[in-house]
Amino acid sequence: MANSTDAASAPALYDLRHQTALVTGGAQGLGLAITENLARCGAAVTIGDLQQEKAQAAADALCRQNLAVTAMKLDIADSRSVEGVFKAVTSQAGRLDILVTSAGLGQTVTPIVELSDAEWNRVLNVTLTGTFYCCRAAGRIMSRQEAGSIVNLASVNGQNPAVLVAAYNVAKAGVISLTRCLALELAAYKVRVNAVCPGPVYTDFNRTVMAQRSQRLAITEPELIERVRGAIPLGRWGEPADIANAVAFLCSPQAGWITGEVLRVSGGLEGVSAPLPKAKG
Numbered sequence: 001m002a003n004s005t006d007a008a009s010a011p012a013l014y015d016l017r018h019q020t021a022l023v024t025g026g027a028q029g030l031g032l033a034i035t036e037n038l039a040r041c042g043a044a045v046t047i048g049d050l051q052q053e054k055a056q057a058a059a060d061a062l063c064r065q066n067l068a069v070t071a072m073k074l075d076i077a078d079s080r081s082v083e084g085v086f087k088a089v090t091s092q093a094g095r096l097d098i099l100v101t102s103a104g105l106g107q108t109v110t111p112i113v114e115l116s117d118a119e120w121n122r123v124l125n126v127t128l129t130g131t132f133y134c135c136r137a138a139g140r141i142m143s144r145q146e147a148g149s150i151v152n153l154a155s156v157n158g159q160n161p162a163v164l165v166a167a168y169n170v171a172k173a174g175v176i177s178l179t180r181c182l183a184l185e186l187a188a189y190k191v192r193v194n195a196v197c198p199g200p201v202y203t204d205f206n207r208t209v210m211a212q213r214s215q216r217l218a219i220t221e222p223e224l225i226e227r228v229r230g231a232i233p234l235g236r237w238g239e240p241a242d243i244a245n246a247v248a249f250l251c252s253p254q255a256g257w258i259t260g261e262v263l264r265v266s267g268g269l270e271g272v273s274a275p276l277p278k279a280k281g
Helices: 004-009 029-040 052-063 079-093 117-145 166-189 204-217 221-231 240-251
Strands: 020-024 044-049 069-073 098-101 148-153 191-198 262-265
Touching: 020 029, 020 079, 020 117, 029 044, 029 052, 029 069, 029 098, 029 204, 029 240, 044 052, 044 079, 052 069, 069 079, 079 117, 098 117, 098 240, 117 148, 117 166, 117 191, 148 166, 148 240, 166 191, 166 262, 191 240, 204 221, 240 262
Parallel strands: 020 044, 020 098, 044 069, 098 148, 148 191, 191 262
Antiparallel strands: none
16 A cells, blocks of 8 residues: 555545444455555454454554554454454444455465365365355344445456466355355345455465466566566556555445445456466476
C-alpha cells in the first residue's frame, strides 16, 4: 500500500464506520493490506492469523496510526479454533459485519503425476476447507443479524488453472463455487457474499511460487517475472492496494446490490494456462 504518511493523510475511499470486520490471514501480504484499508475506512478490524506474534505486531503498528485493529490466533483448518474466534469477536463487538477470508496456502510447484497425497490434502484443508469453516461461522452470525458482507479471496487460478499447482487451482475454484452457493443461501437474510480473484501481486507468497516455477521451467526468475508482466494487458504486476481497494468496495454500502459476483482484479490478465513442455531425458 501507500506509505504510512500518505495513507494517513489520504481520505478513505469508503465509509465503514461502526462496522466490525474480521480478516483471516491478515498478518502479512494481501491480508495486511486489506486490514489496513478497512481500518482506514473506519472499520474496527480483527486480524485472525495462525502467526500470532506477527499478527499482534501488525495490529500494534496500525494502532499506533490511530486505527482500530486487534489480533487473535486463528487456525482456519481447525473448526474449533474458527468457532472460538468468531464467538470471541461477536462477544466483544456484539456483531460481525464483515468477513474477508485471505488466509490460505500456496502449493509446492509440482506436476499432478508427482503430487503427493499429503501436499494435496495440506492445500485443500486450509485454502478450501478453512474458508468453508469461516464462511459457515460468519453465515450463522450474519443470518441472525440479517446483515453482513463476506468477501472471499480466490484467484485467477481458480478461473483459468495454471500448470504445476493443481491443488491450489482446485482449492481456489472451490472457493469460487462456495461463494456463489452461499450468496444464494444468504440473500434472503440480506447478507452479501462475493469473491475477489487477484492476478499476480508480488508478495512473499508469489516470490516463493515464482522461484520454484522458474526452476521447473529452466529459466531465470527475472525472466519469468518479466514474462508474466508482459502478459498482463495493463503492463504491470499488481500491488496489494489494488486488491485491498476492490475488497473495501465490495464491503461498502456502494456495493449494496452486488452479491454472488466474482471480481477479477488482475490488470486484464485472465490466467496463465500455457501447457507444460515435455520433460527432457
